[in-house]
Amino acid sequence: MPLTNQSLLEIQHLRRLFKDTVAVKDVSFSVAKGICFGLLGPNGAGKTTTIEIIEDIIPPTSGTVLYKGKPRSASFREEVGIQFQHTSLFDFLSVEETLLSFHKLFARPVDIEALIARCELGSLRKRRSTNLSGGQLQRLMLALALINNPELIFLDEPSTGLDPQSRRNLWNIVDNIKEEGKTIILTTHSMEEAQHLCDEIAIMDQGMIIAEGTPNELIRTYCRTSTLTLPVETLASRPIAAEIEWTPHEDRAVIHTDSIDRTIEQLTARNISLTGLSIHNPTLEDVFLHLTGRTLRD
Ligand SMILES: Nc1ncnc2c1ncn2[C@@H]1O[C@H](COP(=O)(O)OP(=O)(O)OP(=O)(O)O)[C@@H](O)[C@H]1O
Incomplete structure (x- = not known):
């Protein structure tokens, strides 16, 4: 060094x-x-x-x-x-x-x-x-x-x-x-x-x-992906939503994306309601989990 x-x-x-x-x-x-x-x-x-x-x-x-x-x-x-x-x-x-x-x-x-x-x-x-x-x-x-x-x-x-x-x-x-x-x-x-x-x-x-x-x-290198979630019925009830990659998790529809802006544009272009939208940006905790497979005790 x-x-x-x-x-x-x-x-x-x-x-x-x-x-x-x-x-x-x-x-x-x-x-x-x-x-x-x-x-x-x-x-x-x-x-x-x-x-x-x-x-x-x-x-x-x-x-x-x-x-x-x-x-x-x-x-x-x-x-x-x-x-x-x-x-x-x-x-x-x-x-x-x-x-x-x-x-x-x-x-x-x-x-x-x-x-x-x-x-x-x-x-x-x-x-x-x-x-x-x-x-x-x-x-x-x-x-x-x-x-x-x-x-x-x-x-x-x-x-x-x-x-x-x-x-x-x-x-x-x-x-x-x-x-x-x-x-x-x-x-x-x-x-x-x-x-x-x-x-x-x-x-x-x-x-x-x-x-x-x-x-x-560290966040940019190891965890580029943000997670958006919506109430599952918002996407489940819309055939047009098939063009968007999402997975159901309990009562939420989960979308992983490396561009929040682009995903929101895609949703609004299809007139999909953003009511109940939540966004999780990656944090150091995600980096740590990604690298070590563990979370840190606080
Ligand atoms: N005086 C010692 N004698 C024997 N083993 C030791 C001694 N000090 C540390 N170790 C061992 O060395 C390893 C690293 O310990 P260390 O305390 O440096 O880790 P740490 O990252 O500071 O952990 P923590 O967050 O729990 O404080 C552990 O396996 C620990 O059991």
């Missing part, structure tokens, strides 16, 4: 064995500066192992990680932010005390008040982490990942288990971080999250990357 000037990270032929288990078989990809890169895959695909190798938490069995074109140096840990799971927090500390204790660990931390404001923790300063809701806890973990003003941020399933409102809230904060030009590597089980946040996505399965591209590229 060629090293481009814009690449912040180059991952080359990573492989990791745990005794007899091949967790990561042969993984290569590059991450351009300033993008949000998503690593998606079913349980056991090798995402966590890959990320932990990149984070320098575990070594690879073989393969190379280059950061800014060079092997990672001792300063790598100072330049990256990792959103850990909340089990790593001290229960007896308040939000503010937790932030201050981590703040002291870094040579060039961010302004703590700005961080509290950005992560919407102002009203929660005195609250212990044990008394935070899921969304509040995730915002605290995100604040800790940002405390050293990192250039590269690792987010591990940032919104899993959050209600829709808290999830939107968290995405807004992540969008805001992206706007500053920071680079984000994200693992997620949520296709909606990947579609919303990621500029590029690599889909992993069985220790390998099986597809890579922007969300739209």
Whole structure:
């Protein structure tokens, strides 16, 4: 894989064995500066192992990680932010005390008040982490990942288990971080999250990357077909509809098409009513299903 000037990270032929288990078989990809890169895959695909190798938490069995074109140096840990799971927090500390204790660990931390404001923790300063809701806890973990003003941020399933409102809230904060030009590597089980946040996505399965591209590229490459459905009687009762390829499914007539516009033109040209029409455009979930034969748990 060629090293481009814009690449912040180059991952080359990573492989990791745990005794007899091949967790990561042969993984290569590059991450351009300033993008949000998503690593998606079913349980056991090798995402966590890959990320932990990149984070320098575990070594690879073989393969190379280059950061800014060079092997990672001792300063790598100072330049990256990792959103850990909340089990790593001290229960007896308040939000503010937790932030201050981590703040002291870094040579060039961010302004703590700005961080509290950005992560919407102002009203929660005195609250212990044990008394935070899921969304509040995730915002605290995100604040800790940002405390050293990192250039590269690792987010591990940032919104899993959050209600829709808290999830939107968290995405807004992540969008805001992206706007500053920071680079984000994200693992997620949520296709909606990947579609919303990621500029590029690599889909992993069985220790390998099986597809890579922007969300739209992946959809265009693997799932070109949209699905239109109408009440089955709309087509079943019309002999003229025989010219249109459709199949019955329960009480719906299903039409697969690579051009919604053309199909709608065909229907209207035959005076077929569009009442009750529904359209399903392919999503990343369809891409994932197509490639792995599985859906991702949300
Ligand atoms: N410390 C370990 N010892 C033995 N096997 C391991 C270890 N860590 C991971 N594995 C195995 O390696 C494979 C990949 O695991 P990994 O956790 O990287 O997958 P994942 O894609 O992150 O899955 P999930 O989405 O469930 O977190 C799995 O078969 C897992 O059981």
